[in-house]
Amino acid sequence: MLDPKQAIFPRKQPRQGRSAATYEAILEAAARILEREGPEGLTTNLAAELAGVSVGSLYQYFPSKEAIIAELIRAMRDQMLADLTDAAASLQDAPINVAVERLVAASIRHHADRPALARVLEAAQPMLPLHAETAAREAEIQALIMRTLKGYGVADPDQVAFDLIALTKGMVDAAAQAGAQDFAAVQARVVRAARGYLG
Amino acid sequence: MLDPKQAIFPRKQPRQGRSAATYEAILEAAARILEREGPEGLTTNLAAELAGVSVGSLYQYFPSKEAIIAELIRAMRDQMLADLTDAAASLQDAPINVAVERLVAASIRHHADRPALARVLEAAQPMLPLHAETAAREAEIQALIMRTLKGYGVADPDQVAFDLIALTKGMVDAAAQAGAQDFAAVQARVVRAARGYLG
Amino acid sequence: MLDPKQAIFPRKQPRQGRSAATYEAILEAAARILEREGPEGLTTNLAAELAGVSVGSLYQYFPSKEAIIAELIRAMRDQMLADLTDAAASLQDAPINVAVERLVAASIRHHADRPALARVLEAAQPMLPLHAETAAREAEIQALIMRTLKGYGVADPDQVAFDLIALTKGMVDAAAQAGAQDFAAVQARVVRAARGYLG
Amino acid sequence: MLDPKQAIFPRKQPRQGRSAATYEAILEAAARILEREGPEGLTTNLAAELAGVSVGSLYQYFPSKEAIIAELIRAMRDQMLADLTDAAASLQDAPINVAVERLVAASIRHHADRPALARVLEAAQPMLPLHAETAAREAEIQALIMRTLKGYGVADPDQVAFDLIALTKGMVDAAAQAGAQDFAAVQARVVRAARGYLG
DNA sequence: GATGAATGAGGATTCATTCAT
DNA sequence: GATGAATGAATCCTCATTCAT
Incomplete structure (x- = not known):
């Protein structure tokens, strides 16, 4: 985890509409997990679930956990x-x-x-x-x-x-x-x- | 990794002889890995190898990675x-x-x-x-x-x-x-x- | 990939106009990818992108990757x-x-x-x-x-x-x-x- | 699959005892799958299962599917x-x-x-x-x-x-x-x- | 018809830990 | 005590396919 060789830039930054909501939801979910469990507790599946989206969607916006x-x-x-x-x-x-x-x-x-x-x-x-x-x-x-x-x-x-x-x-x-x-x-x-x- | 529910006390703290040397070697190996790679880089297998002992031996002294x-x-x-x-x-x-x-x-x-x-x-x-x-x-x-x-x-x-x-x-x-x-x-x-x- | 249980017939073979152009564009895009990257490199999303159409359109003409x-x-x-x-x-x-x-x-x-x-x-x-x-x-x-x-x-x-x-x-x-x-x-x-x- | 950027050399080549048996079992299992299903059908989990070992063991000998x-x-x-x-x-x-x-x-x-x-x-x-x-x-x-x-x-x-x-x-x-x-x-x-x- | 965001099953790989020798 | 092969749950990530707009 926290692989330093990962891509760290978002894939797309949709600044409007449904996409923006998804994007923000993922960030907020990740933030909450980090607060509660620390970096070890953050998994892409968990973040997606908490954000109410599928893992696939998460990876549409972020190429890696590190990017989040x-x-x-x-x-x-x-x-x-x-x-x-x-x-x-x-x-x-x-x-x-x-x-x-x-x-x-x-x-x-x-x-x-x-x-x-x-x-x-x-x-x-x-x-x-x-x-x-x-x-x-x-x-x-x-x-x-x-x-x-x-x-x-x-x-x-x-x-x-x-x-x-x-x-x-x-x-x-x-x-x-x-x-x-x-x-x-x-x-x-x-x-x-x-x-x-x-x- | 860094499971907060792990046992964190050494199994034994051998303060003499070969055992003490092994014990210290493991701690030192872990320390070096942490310095170079951060917590994500520390694996029990790697620490054991760097300490020149087998994983089995490592687990004789420490019940978990967290304990180290x-x-x-x-x-x-x-x-x-x-x-x-x-x-x-x-x-x-x-x-x-x-x-x-x-x-x-x-x-x-x-x-x-x-x-x-x-x-x-x-x-x-x-x-x-x-x-x-x-x-x-x-x-x-x-x-x-x-x-x-x-x-x-x-x-x-x-x-x-x-x-x-x-x-x-x-x-x-x-x-x-x-x-x-x-x-x-x-x-x-x-x-x-x-x-x-x-x- | 290359699921042998897939449908392998085109949904339609539009032989005229814009549709025909799209159809051909998809085939040509797939061909280029196959040439450059082999079968493992061919993904429907990539083929669609290279063809300049959306994945949705691709699936309008071909029911599956295998069909292409x-x-x-x-x-x-x-x-x-x-x-x-x-x-x-x-x-x-x-x-x-x-x-x-x-x-x-x-x-x-x-x-x-x-x-x-x-x-x-x-x-x-x-x-x-x-x-x-x-x-x-x-x-x-x-x-x-x-x-x-x-x-x-x-x-x-x-x-x-x-x-x-x-x-x-x-x-x-x-x-x-x-x-x-x-x-x-x-x-x-x-x-x-x-x-x-x-x- | 068939990622051309993968490591393709075995990790260890144990030429004796139990290890050698495991090593050979994995190769044979992979061979059978390739015969029956082609390269798309070969998954590391399936190969391990057919060889009667765990995925972990497979990865002890081969760093990737490609290496097999x-x-x-x-x-x-x-x-x-x-x-x-x-x-x-x-x-x-x-x-x-x-x-x-x-x-x-x-x-x-x-x-x-x-x-x-x-x-x-x-x-x-x-x-x-x-x-x-x-x-x-x-x-x-x-x-x-x-x-x-x-x-x-x-x-x-x-x-x-x-x-x-x-x-x-x-x-x-x-x-x-x-x-x-x-x-x-x-x-x-x-x-x-x-x-x-x-x- | 076209779009592309969303889905989620599937597959590769790692690594803490155990246990037979 | 020591060894290191074996385990398998856990995790990351991809990609064919769908469907609301």
Whole structure:
């Protein structure tokens, strides 16, 4: 399972009508299984069944199990990047404390939404040959944070951006795994750590 | 694979002679496979072959594949706890800055040693029914840090301990995954974050 | 695949207009796939796509994949029979040496045209329940040759016809498989063998 | 099926004891299925069942279905080469007529033994990436016949050898397919054709 | 008539685990 | 104790065929 040599791009991306519904149903079913059972629990037959379609249909849209996971990862990354872009755009001349708060909030959103899913997808990522692709998205994310920090005159903004992302991920993962419900509190603590790190 | 309903305790832990060597050889073989190929690449047949024993022998020592992984996780946890215990014992009346440095160093050690293995084992942990068991070890670790922090008069030491462990793990994982070699530098940045968090 | 229990007759044979074009397009697409990939490579979906029609349309003309192959075989047989009939008609009082040459030339024609296709179709034939049907065509072919030979006073003309057909097929197949381009030379050697056999 | 990209070499070739029995049982079972049902009828599960072993065992010896067929082809070629080598060695100063008779007999033997199997294997051969390998064996066979012909002063012995092999195969295949039982008679007619070709 | 999304039986292959030797 | 051949359930994936639109 999680064969790193698998094709990871969807076969077709039907963005309308019945097909789109099937496509989304498959992704949602896979997401639920991943949340409940982890990557080992995800089988194509189970995902199809849960989505209410046949295996054949699943394979019409995704060439492999890996492609489904890859697509979920892409969606997660895309949402995070979108959230961060919005947050960055909203900053204007806000003080750095506010900036950190908004960026952290944006970084956390998908974790707060579906913590278990987020955690599983993060863990699965290095097993997939997404590197080039996801690396690019990650780089965009990091660059965006970096530019924002730079705007506030932070030294070595690249490294700092990397570390802030890392510590945020670490704290949110740990909280999620420990069963945290109150992500506002988690966010507050992450902000404290980020501010502390920035000095 | 990674069936959460599997037995996870070694059949016997031979602490001497040829048996002990076989036992260790199997663990080491499994560790190498996990490092190179991830959890999907670990098969009992392959581990046995790499360890230079037959599958039959492997099953004499471990009742299931899960038990091998579980044992590696235990070993990692135990080492970390031992390192932290040593670090805590060495503190005496050292100032808090020194304390943070030593504790972080102890926390990081096994990551610095075998970053890929550490990462895989962390990810595998929630898939195994180790919770009770590892939770206890994690609690010990957290308690130890908590007590140390308390000694320095830190407020809400339990939560702080939890967060420090989490952000350390997050930063080290990210660095390891990004291919970091210089773990002294990583450690320095983690210390900066920890100190910042503590205020 | 190549289920011998399948229907093997076209649903309709539209001999005019758009339908005829579609019908022919499907046959030609299937032929190309068979040439390039062999029988294992032929799928109804692929054939339809290559023909520029939908699978649904394909099934409007052919009740099964087997029916497509069967039709190609029929076409090949029919062409061969037509060629042989022409050749026989042209003989008049030509000496036997000439007769052999013309008959061999007629037998070879479709091999020379599309050697790979001819070979694949020959091989597929025994897998299909064409026996009754093709056997009849083969019998006609053999009878035609037999009658011609009889006209020249050849003894045991039935057996001789059978053997001449067989050795021709064998030599041409082998040459085709070996990548022969110059089918005139192949023809010359077949003629030599045929004349030799006739004594 | 008959995926040309499959591994075609046996995994282990246990030449003794129980393993050898299993290995042979699988080959024999596959051979019987090929005889009865053709290549489409051969499934790994069926072969294993007929051989009285589990699928797992089958895959211990053969990495793919293709490897089983490839091995049967190798065996057939090897037997033919051995038969021809023996025949050639027995010729001494025998006249060419006798030589032709013995070589034809050797060429035919495996067809006479299991005509249906021989036919299926011949047809399957071009579908498998045996080319390099079998081509070598075929070349050996052709070279052997060529040398023998040369010894009798036959002109263009390479081409003649090629053609004799081809016409033999063609005639025997056709006879086998037509349900011939009396391969002595077939052999006599092949000899007639071969002598005729040689002039 | 044409379309192509959907179906699901069928078949290849893997791998944790057992057990006779 | 050790061995490794054997097992077979589990899983991925394909493709001929149908049928609602």
